Amino acid sequence: MAGFEHPHSHGMLVPTAHLELPFFDDAHRALANGLAAWTHAQHVDETDDRVACRDWVQRLGAAGWLRYCVPAAHGGALPALDSRALVILRETLAFHSPLADFAFAMQGLGSGAITLAGTPAQQAAYLPAVARGEKIAAFALSEPEAGSDVAGMRLRALPTAGGWQLDGQKTWISNGGLADFYVTFAKTDPDAGARGISAFIVDGDAAGLDSSAHIQVMAPHPLATLTFSACALAQDALVGSVNGGFKLAMQTLDIFRASVAAAALGMARRAFAEAVAHAKGRQMFGQTLADFQLTQARLGEMSALIEAAALLTYRAAWLRDRSPSSGAGTPAYTAAAAAAKLTATENAQKVIDMALQLFGGRGVQVGNVVEHLYRDIRSLRIYEGASEVQLLILGRQALR
Template identity: 75%
Template sequence: MQADTRHLALPFFDDAHRELAPRLADWAGAQQVDERDDRAACKTWVQRLGDAGWLRYCVPASAGGALERLDSRALVILRETLAFHSPLADFAFAMQGLGSGAITLAGTPAQQAAYLPAVARGEKIAAFALSEPDAGSDAGAMAMRAARAASGDGWQLDGTKTWISNGGIADFYVTFAKTDAAAGTRGITAFIVDATAAGLDSSAHIEVMAPHPLATLQFTGCGLPGDAQLGPLNGGFKLAMQTLDIFRASVAGAALGMARRALAEHPARRRVAHRFGQRPARHAQRGAGHRGAEDV
């Protein structure tokens, strides 16, 4: 099944983008992944996307990426195409980019070398840990704290992050914490936290309607070396927003991919004239009515 790609003729895209979409569509359409276990399936998608070279669009050329720098237009096309075939494949791709994006933007050469090539190969799964139980869109309200270690060399993180995509399966978490409690968004710093860090518990899996790896992270005296700091001290909020900005347009691309799949499926569904003596739409209306009655 192929999506409508007439939109690729828009001047917003160039020839490289137009070539990218059908090539990825052919690859994605040939993949068969059992997605009943979302965690296992996500790991499989990351490995396959890495083996096929698609994750190279999540990192810059300096780290083995396909392009000199991250290209928002390419990300839109890649996510739309993947979402048409499998929303979980799109999720796996997007989180590799979002979870490592801050390292691309602000990582030291050593940090970039340690994480980005492995992200591109699908050997390390990335995650972006910003949200908290009482701090979602208002990042300045976060309660998680990062304090200098008693030795003076390193950090200690304490607090909770929640609704973290890839939580429980990620190999590392780009994590944001308050380093100046009185400074609001100007007192947030980013850190790279390996999943094996002592004091990190990522076992609280969150179940949602559209299955994908999601968890609450608990940091309890989580000790980090000094070189785990990502970007400048108290520069974490700006870094988080810059990372999100790269991927904002691609969220719309993913939504369009799923919508295009629904439209592509519609003719085949419509050809079913009657089912048990009624049209399928009538069954949907009746089902909705029953659910409404159960909720009263």
């Protein structure tokens, strides 16, 4: 598998005009400009996705970008997790490399529950290391029979004399087999549905945890199935309260939902930039591809799809940041985040498909940027709340 062709190979810079929108302040603009310059200078060989992810985590940590994944009290850059900063980071990284975005996002998602509900000891043991890129984080929620239906999970956590014992499976786990720890959700009361789930920190080298079953997907990312066989955990592995895990998982996903939209947006912006550059340079029938009205109309449509996704994404992040206590978890924010994720991921799929069509045969050639993006974008319509789930959220909100 060829590595991702980076934007510096033809001087392509992340667009920044949208930072003038009133959703952002000067700190966000400075962050975006600094990150755009930094990503432009990175050359990571992504031939092996696992090696590349480890490389990205180390680079992002060393440069200080992972400090936006944790609060200032634990080595973070800002007093609390800031949705707009996460959006800027993910959009900018995804424009440059979807794998860089993935590496960044998982540090935040994998440690989010510890930030929200961890004990001071848990926070001290994990969060500073996450911020420095010294510990790779993972979020273990999905199971073979429990994807969108989280309450259907079967991984069992039984209380023991010394703590807990985990038995069962997780799958589709990002950073599986790579992570230093997994925030793992398990059933502590199997008859209570969503109200019987608890969260635990499981170190990657825990006895009884097998993370060797790697999953190959169309856009290579480190994924694995985790098998827990009499996996013994100490009492202090529990994150938050017993049976409080479902709410914790939802709160964590809530923080990052707008940032998934931003990752899609970054990929769409990159495909658009590639398409514009190609249209200007490609000679056809004695003129450039850009001279054809059909091309202009198609680029116009791509532009409008991106702008619509961008405004919904930034609005959702702004709503959450405006008042973290009243913003997060409110029906208004939940609906805004659902609209953003749905629209940005679906629109990005359309934009990238249109870009590939403009490239013609080159568009499907392995190693071409748009070919890579075409594979990369597809999973975003599924993970962290499939498009169908977002539609249900929005439909129910409308009926209220």
